[in-house]
Amino acid sequence: MxxxxxxxxxxxxxxxxxxxxxxxxxxxxxxxxxxxxxxxxxxxxxxxxxxxxxxxKEIEGKYDYLDTPAIAEKLIEFDDDNTQIITLYIPHIHCSSCIWILENLHKLQPEISVSQVNFPKKTVRITFNNKSISLKEVVSLLSTIGYEPYISLEDYSTGAQQINRSLIYKLGIAGFAFGNVMFLSFPEYFEVSEFWLERYKHTFRWLMFAFSIPVVFYAAQEYFISAYKGLRSRILNIDIPIALGILALFMRSTIEIIFDWGTGFFDSLTGLVFFLLLGKFFQQRTYSFLSFERDYKSYFPIAVTRISKDNKKEKSIQVYDIKKGDRLLIRNRELIPVDCILIKGDAQIDYSFVTGEREPVVKQSGDKLFAGGKQMNAAIEIEAIKSVEQSYLTQLWSNDIFTSKASVSFTNLTDTISKYFTIVILSIAILATTFWIIVDATKAIHVFTAVLIIACPCALALARPFALGNILRIFGKHKFYLKNTDVIEQLAQIDSIIFDKTGTITTATSGAIQYHGMPLTPEEESLLKNTLRASNHPLSRKLYAILDQYDIMTLDDYQEYLGKGISGTLDQDHIKIGSSDFVGGTTITEKLNTSVHISANNTYKGHYSFHNQYRNGVQSIFEALSKDYELTILSGDNDGEKEYLTKFLPEETTLLFNQKPNNKLNYIKSLQQKNQKVVMVGDGLNDAGALKQSNVGIAISENVNVFSPACDAILDASKFDQISTYLTVSKNGIRIIKSSFVLSFIYNIIGLFFAVTGQLSPIIAAILMPLSSISVVLYVTLLTNISCKKISKST
Known part of the structure; x- marks a missing residue:
């Protein structure tokens, strides 16, 4: 400095x-x-x-309004006991230093536990102890260190996205200037000597100069700012060659009219900026359309149980159908989808999805509960106090707490290429300009600007987000919901697929159930029914559905033991449901079917035998997948159905039974140590560890609330037989991107040839550049739509 x-x-x-x-x-x-x-x-x-x-900024008294509870409540996302969370928009975020300091706020203020920056959106999400520091003090701290947040209560209350009109204004100014400069250039174009008199020539040229000033210093300012920040950070970003081209045109044109050498290149300059902005406007509008469909139309297949007002009927509904005042049933390990009031039952809420703190918070009837909490005890009843914000669940799913993967991360093709693109283009531009300075100096500026413009990597940069974004949107329409576009690229790389059995390749909605053992008394069956009511396990749901109706009761105690079973207590009665070892029963001779054992007050009663109903198309889907992937079934059940599965599954399929959650996780680790890319398909309950360990975790949803941040994708159970098609489309999507890269390279090579040889004017290059971007977008969108037709045909 x-x-x-x-x-x-x-x-x-x-x-x-x-x-x-x-x-x-x-x-x-x-x-x-x-x-x-x-x-x-x-x-x-x-x-x-x-x-x-x-x-x-001077902040004395500026944020006093944040001490008003009614105003602060509109801004706070989460508020429970000692923890509050708020997301603030920080306009000044612009570089890695900003990210670093904002994510280290806890060193400045220990009462701030976590701060996460979203660089593209210029926001920071802050978790702090509201008993020791107020919201006003948090905002004042940010302002003190030069990161004053922009706060608009209207934005927070409506949830509407701000439309950035700056690009529209710049496009309008550039278009206006371009049209007028072209008009003023007509006499020179057509060499109208009768009109182009000496007294008008200089006037027209200086008018063109005047029209170009707002174009260069306002409409094109983002290119200069981006290039400057890149150079200051010693990074060669893609805006550097564009900024150099604009600057070269402006400087050369200004010098020409000052010394009366000619009319300059103001038409090329204003046309260049206009077509650059037009291409940017097109891509922004198109990608915003894709994002809109992805954010608001591709709802997760999360359902919740709504209780009718007479407290007798329960019905599963989609979360976005929840209305204020609805009474909802939240079972053990279900996610609370809306802010609500606890009506019935004792709640132990795990807010780690929201805050990262895993210690459950105990709540009593009448307490307020927040969306994103996970019930860790018996079933509770809540009353919604607002409708669901689906975008908030998206934020939970994408929380950085759950994005760490044990598998090795990958670098996509676009990132790899972009490292070298700018260096190559600048080298070509300098060498070509040097050559023409020696051969014919009058063409040097044309060559320099044409090379920088024609080789703009916009087309290259657009291929991947538009192709994968379109596939993401279409997958959502067909009930396959992915966390982000990177999941598609990872799906295209896998070579091993692991399936859970119960609730994954078997359906939880059909199949015969028989009871064997001592009859249950009405009191025992009522306790069994109410204990099952709190569980989300597929077998619990199937058994709950066939039992007689009993009065709904609040249990004194409920516990779920992962991979073993559940237990419930009411008054002096106690019941255990699960494996034979868990309930204290003896080993039964019948092992042909999945069994759930029952004990009441430490007395073994008997077991329910489930005749599993496999999902439609299991055999055909396994045969199709076996051609390209290594298949495995990891089941927590006994091997009673091994012989049956062996008959209709491909011979190469690995079958492993009696697998605890840790066994599944360790098996996936062993495959990854052999450099295999693994997809785990499970029910999202006992498989959370395995889903997180795998390269891609897919949770099957059977119309119950099994939302799990550990997974990367949620597949509606009705689309299980489409897994092979989804994987094929993912692979085709990567091929489409690579083919568009080839087209971009061909376009650049041809364009560079004409630019280097001085046969391409900057204005023609500026027109061709957005056209190439549009053509790439249309190319990848059209081909991905054609590829995704396979889903429609097979659905």
């Missing part, structure tokens, strides 16, 4: 500059922020990027 430049914010210092710690600051505010960072061992903030900060 030079002596007259502020060490913190990079602004020029005037005569009142402040020298402190052998550094120069433009004001006391910047000096104070530097002092704060230094005292809290955060001075490496300046190592990531020079002068990354902003001048802190």
């Amino acid at each position: 030079v002596e007259s430049t502020c060490f913190h914010c990079g602004n020029d210092c005037d005569k009142n500059s402040i020298n402190y710690d052998q550094k120069t600051f433009c004001c006391n505010g910047c000096k104070t922020v530097y002092d704060i960072f230094s005292n809290h061992d955060l001075s490496c903030y300046y190592d990531l990027q020079s002068a990354p900060g902003a001048i802190p």
Whole structure:
């Protein structure tokens, strides 16, 4: 940094500059922020990027309104006991230093436990202890260090997205200027000597200069800002060659009219910026359309049980059908989909999905519960106090707490190519310009600008997000819901598929059930029914559905033992449901079917035998998958159905029974150690560990609330027989992207040939560039639509 430049914010210092710690600051505010960072061992903030900060604003009394509970409640996402969470929009976020300091707020203020930055959206999500620090103090801290948040209560209350009209304004100005400059250039184009008199020539040229000024310094400013930030961070981003081209055209044109060498290239300049912005506007509108469908139409297949007002009938509904005032049943390990009031039952809520804290919070009747909590005890009844915000569940699903994968991460093809693209293009532009300076200097500027424009990597950068975004949207329409587009790329790389059995390849909605053993008394069967009511296991749901109706009772105690069974207590009566070892029964001779054993008050009563009904198309789907993948079934049940499964599944299928959750997880680890890419398909309950360990975890949804952040995808059970098709479409999607890369390279090679040889004017290059972007978008969208027709035909 030079002596007259502020060490913190990079602004020029005037005569009142402040020298402190052998550094120069433009004001006391910047000096104070530097002092704060230094005292809290955060001075490496300046190592990531020079002068990354902003001048802190005067905030005395500015945020007093945040002490008003009614206003703060509209801003706070989560508020329970000692923890509050808020997401704030920070306009100043612009570089890696910003991310680093905002994600280390806990060092400045220990009462802030977590702060996560969403760089594309310029937001930070802050979790803090509201007993020790207020929302006002959190916002004031951000403002003090130069990251003043933009707060709009209207935005928070409506949830509507702000439409950025800046691009529309810039496009309008560039189009207006382009049209007028072209009009003023007509006499020169057609060499109309009768009109183009000496007294009008200079007037017209300076008018063209005037029209170009707002185009360069306003409409094209983002390209210069992006290029400057990239150079300051020592990163060659894709906007550097564009900014150089615009600057070269403007400088050359200005020099020409000053010295009366010619009319300049203002038509090419304004046309270039106009078509650049037109291409950006097109891609923004198209991608916003895809995002809209993905955010609001591709709902997760999460259902919840609604209780009728007479408290007698229970009905499963989709979460987005929940209305204010609805009474809902939340079973053990179900996610609470809406903010609500606890009506009945004792709640132990795990808010780790929201806060990262895994210690359950005990709640009593009348307490407020927040969306995202997970009930860890017996079934409870709640009353919704607002409708569901599906986008909030999306945020929970994408929470960084659950994104860590044990498997090795991958780098997509676009990221790999973009590292070298700018270096190659700049090298070609410099070499070609140098050649023409020697051969014919009049063509040098044309060649330089044409190379930079024609080789713009927009088409290359658009292929992957549009292709995978379109596939993501179509998958959602066909009830296969993916966390993000990276999952598609990972699905295309897999070579091993592992299936759970119960609730995955078997259906939880059909199949005969028989009871063997001592008859249950009405009291025991009532306790059994109410204990099963709290469980979400597929066998529990099937057994619950066939038992007689009994009065709904609140259990005194309910426990679920992962991979073993469940237990319930009411008054002095106790019941256990699960495996033979769990309930204390003897080994039975019948092993042909899945069995659930019952004991009441420590007395073994008998077992229910389930004649499993396998899903439609299991045999055909396994045969189709066996051609390309290594298949395995990992079941927690006994091997009673091994002989039956062996008959209709491919010979190469590995069958493993009596597998506990840890056994499944370790088996996946063993495959990954052999460099295999693994997909785990489970029911989302006992398989959470295996789903998270796998490269891609797919949870099967059977119209119950089994939402699990451990999974990467949710598949509606009715679409189970489409797994092979989804995998094929994922592979085709990657092939389409690669083929579009080839087309982009061919386009660039041809365009560069004409540009380097001086046969391509900048204005033609500027027109061709957005056309190439549009053609790539149409190409990948059309081919992905054709590829996805396989889903429609087979559905």
